[in-house]
Amino acid sequence: MKRMLTILLSLAMALSLLAGCGAKEETQQPAETDNTQSEQPAETKLSxxxxxxxxxxxxxxxxxxxxxxxxxxxxxxxxxxxxxxxxxxxxxxxxxxxxxxxxxxxxxxxxxxxxxxxxxxxDGIAVIVNAGSKVADLTVEQIAQIFTGEITDWSQVGGAAGTISCIGREAGSGTRDGFESITKTKDACKMDQELTSTGAVIEAVAGNPNAIGYASLSSVEGKDTVKAVTVGGVECSEATVLDGSYAIQRxxxxxxxxxxxxxxxxxxxxxxxxxxxxxxxxxxxxxxxxx
Structure with a gap:
């Protein structure tokens, strides 16, 4: 009987140790981690x-x-x-x-x-004359008078005698609209030629010693076949356009x-x-x- 009790106690102790080990192992089991990465939206490539x-x-x-x-x-x-x-x-x-x-x-x-x-x-609208012209400066009023036909000869504005030939852009052109709005000559300009591009205006003025025209500043920079006159003593440049001192700009x-x-x-x-x-x-x- 004593021996049976000893065996039962031994079995109870063994079961207790096993239960303890199981519990220990369970507490040491690392917690499950979420390895899912947050998905970043891929950059959309333009096409x-x-x-x-x-x-x-x-x-x-x-x-x-x-x-x-x-x-x-x-x-x-x-x-x-x-x-x-x-x-x-x-x-x-x-x-x-x-x-x-x-x-x-x-x-x-x-x-x-x-x-x-x-x-x-x-953009400044440069008023251009032939590279050989003696005229270097015009006022906005003189420019308006030239394009409306009130002034018809270069000698009236300090140039060599010669009939002025006005060259401009076609109806609907933004350059023409800007020029006429600023000079207050809308629907009053009398032009010898109305051309459909800025480049054509520059080319026409370059080929005619008595011509005057207008073109964007960006189009005439670096050109030696035409000359941009100063307007009221102010040259057409980035600085004068930005500070507003050059009158003819858009x-x-x-x-x-x-x-x-x-x-x-x-x-x-x-x-x-x-x-x-x-x-x-x-x-x-x-x-x-x-x-």
Whole structure:
């Protein structure tokens, strides 16, 4: 009997030790960890096309911006159709282009129709004469009188005798609209030639010793075939355009439609073009950045 009790006690102790080991092992079991990583959204790579339509005067600015944007976004192509400001504004209105380009501010009726104009740069409109002309400075009033036919001979403004030949842009051109608005000659200009591009105006003035015309600052810089006269004693330059001392200047405008979302790639281009990151590029194209 005594021996049986001893055996039972031994079994009880063994079972107690086993239970203790099991409990210890259970407490030492490492807690289950969640190895699931929080998923980060992958960066969306832009692709597709961005269509720009409008001002011929914005060609250099749009060119450098488009080239850089495509270099930074290899899946995107930026196209530019140089049709003039009026056509560019219409393209933005009817959706045939992502972004319209205008070298003038939107008119009240255009803004009222739901279009939005965002100034991306400023541009001086240079008044140009033939490189051989003796005339170096004109006032805004004299320029207006020349283009409306009140002054017809260069000798009246200090030049050599010769009948003045006025050359300008076609109706609907932003450059023409800007020039006529500033000089208060709208619908009153008497021109010998109305040409459809800034380059054509420069070429025509370069080939005619008695010619006068107008062109964007960015288009005439570096040209030695024409001469930009000072206006009221102020040269047309980036500094004088930015500080407002040069009288004949206009904005370069990106035109979009209010309430109509741009595609991802078009919005990205718009954001880039209007950011300070684009300032040096705009400056290199001869215009004055505003960001």
């Amino acid at each position: 597709g096309a961005v269509s720009l339509n409008g001002s011929t005067s914005m060609e250099k600015v749009v060119g450098v911006l488009g080239e850089q944007f495509m270099a930074d976004n290899s899946g995107v192509s930026v196209t530019y159709d140089a049709t003039g400001s009026g056509a560019g504004i219409e393209a933005a209105a009817n959706g045939s282009a992502d972004i319209g380009l205008s070298s003038r501010a939107l008119k009240d009726e255009e803004a009222a129709s739901g279009l939005v104009g965002t100034t991306v740069a400023l 904005p370069f405008v990106l035109v979009t439609k209010d309430g109509t979302a741009l595609s991802a790639q078009a919005q990205a281009f718009f954001d880039f073009a209007t950011s300070s990151a684009a300032s040096d590029l705009i400056r290199s194209a001869g215009a004055v950045p505003v960001a």
